[in-house]
Amino acid sequence: MDLKLDDDLDNDLDIRNSEQDGNENFTTTAMTMDHDLNYDLDNENTATTSAMNKTSVKDYRKSNKSRIHLSRRRIKYKGCIKRKDKKKNSVSKNNRDVEEIFNNSTETLTTNDHEEISHEDSSLNIREELEEGIEEERVTIEANQEYRMEGQRIVAIQDFINSLKLLGDHNKDMACTLSNMIVQKEIRNGLESTLIFKCNMCNKVKSIQTNNTANETSVIGIMNIGSGYSHLEQLTSAMDIPCMSNATYQKIQNRVCDSWEEAALESMIEAGQEEKRLAIENGDVTDNGIPYITVVCDGSWAKRSYRTNYNSLSGAAAIVGYRTRKVLHLGVKNKFCLVCKKNENHDSIPEHKCYKNFTGSSSSMESFIIAEGFQQSLNTHGLIYRFMIADGDSSVFKTLLDLRPYASHSIKIEKIECKNHLLRNYRNKLRDLFQNTNLPIILRRKVKVGTLFVR
Incomplete structure (x- = not known):
């Protein structure tokens, strides 16, 4: 019996020693995995990470500490994935190539103590280079992104066509055409707009104007029909045209009134x-x-x-x-x-x-x-x-x-x-007579019949 108990104690000690060795191995492995999750979002299932998962995760799940570490790892992993999804929207194909180079370089690093330090330094340098590349690409995307316009505009058609012709021949040496011009922004002044174009080949910036009389003519027109700003706003809204502000309308109206007074x-x-x-x-x-x-x-x-x-x-x-x-x-x-x-x-x-x-x-x-x-x-x-x-x-x-x-x-x-006013006044007096109830009804009827012929 004593020999059997000794054997059982020896087996328990071996199991505990093996569990401690597994815990120490997983601690080192978990640190490396967390480090890789922070710096390597696109290649979590690389050969090094997958090998570590296979060798350590199964053993480490036997203890309560392993479950705590795994839960922390999952939470951190989810946060990394969210950051990864946000960055994916702004990172271009060139940056993805840089990320692949970064991933390939990190796979060659080992997990011992001396090599972990060199892995952190090299990862930080590569990450800084990657972020610089992302910022440069982001600026390039914003510079070449075309401005999206909505609604309709009032255009002086012949002047606008002539401006487009000049815009298409802005650089004959580089064979730039109108298709190379990208709308960068729109500067609106009431119903008038100025469009800013930039060539994606020679980077020249040009501008054209839709019209230069729409504000004054619209205010003059709305004043001629006896209306004001609210009616102009309703009209432009129905036509899907951005309307001028009330302050702009008042300024133009005052200027138009002064001009009308001088002309009068x-x-x-x-x-x-x-x-x-x-x-x-x-x-x-x-x-x-x-x-x-x-x-x-x-x-x-x-x-x-x-x-x-x-x-x-x-x-x-x-x-x-x-x-x-x-x-x-x-x-x-x-x-x-x-x-x-x-x-x-x-x-x-x-x-x-x-x-x-x-x-x-x-x-x-x-x-x-x-x-x-x-x-x-x-x-x-x-x-x-x-x-x-x-x-x-x-x-x-x-x-x-x-x-x-x-x-x-x-x-x-x-x-x-005035003869017209005399006749109208005379008819009004006759109407007052047949509407007077103090007079006899027969006289009032005759006056009413005679009034119909006075027009």
């Missing part, structure tokens, strides 16, 4: 000179040698009054020459400013272009503008507006009589009633 003033001055010439030719001159003419006056509001509700915030009026049918004076009056309204409860109002220029009643806007035009006629055109053709509104004529703009020249303004 020049046109009115020319019309006044023409009216003056025709008056002199016709002998319509005062005793002081100042020509006088006949003008047509009328006004309107931004909101319909229906003859009862005169509360429009904006109104306009014009004076037109009777002979030339051209505008001699134009005025606009506003009772509201958005910026002033928003900041009326604040201590200070920000600097802005205020359009509020009238504080009276809406019904007096027309008479005020026309009276202003009569007062400026001598200074602006050198003319006297002696006869005025207008509607039946008596407030305008009364304002002119009270103002007496030509009193120094002993000229009294005379009014000529």
Whole structure:
């Protein structure tokens, strides 16, 4: 029995010694495997690694420590694989060749203590060279990557074709063509775009412009139909065209309004000179040698009054020459400013272009503008507006009589009633009669039938 127990003890000691030897072998092997996983992502199953797996992993799984080390190895392996997947997207074929050279060089290294140090130094050097190659290749890819454009653009077709022809002949010595030009970026300014091209052979950079008038023409068009930025944005969105910003629209709108105002003033001055010439030719001159003419006056509001509700915030009026049918004076009056309204409860109002220029009643806007035009006629055109053709509104004529703009020249303004307005006013009076319930029904019916013929 003693001999048998001794034999059993000897066997246990041998097993424990073999397990310790296996643990020591696996520790060295695991360190080498972890090192390879950090620096060699594409060749985990190389000959050296597979040989280590075969010789050590089976023995090491017998103990609890081996399972802990294996779990750590798996976690580290998964993290390496994730980093590997991210790098694969940016590494090109040339870098993969460098990685293969790196893998082949690491396979020749052994796992003893002296050779592990040389393996780490050589691996770091190779890894640095590999990363430098990756960065150089990444810069090359970004430089040669073509910019992707979306949507549609407004193009001046003939100018764009001519620019493409010049772009295709940018370097005849190297036989570069239009197909070698790669779009690098787009510089948008509202509805106008500048495209930057770079040749992938000679590296020359060229630019062409889609158009140079789309911003102003679009703003002018949207203003002519009485709309604003929101309608322009909806239109371009439906056409899949990138729209300009609201700030850009406002800048262009202000510039267009200033240009329109200058052009209108020049046109009115020319019309006044023409009216003056025709008056002199016709002998319509005062005793002081100042020509006088006949003008047509009328006004309107931004909101319909229906003859009862005169509360429009904006109104306009014009004076037109009777002979030339051209505008001699134009005025606009506003009772509201958005910026002033928003900041009326604040201590200070920000600097802005205020359009509020009238504080009276809406019904007096027309008479005020026309009276202003009569007062400026001598200074602006050198003319006297002696006869005025207008509607039946008596407030305008009364304002002119009270103002007496030509009193120094002993000229009294005379009014000529417009036939169209006379007929309309007469019909309105008849309509008021047959709508009056205080009158007999028979009389009201006859007046209503007769009103149908007054048109």
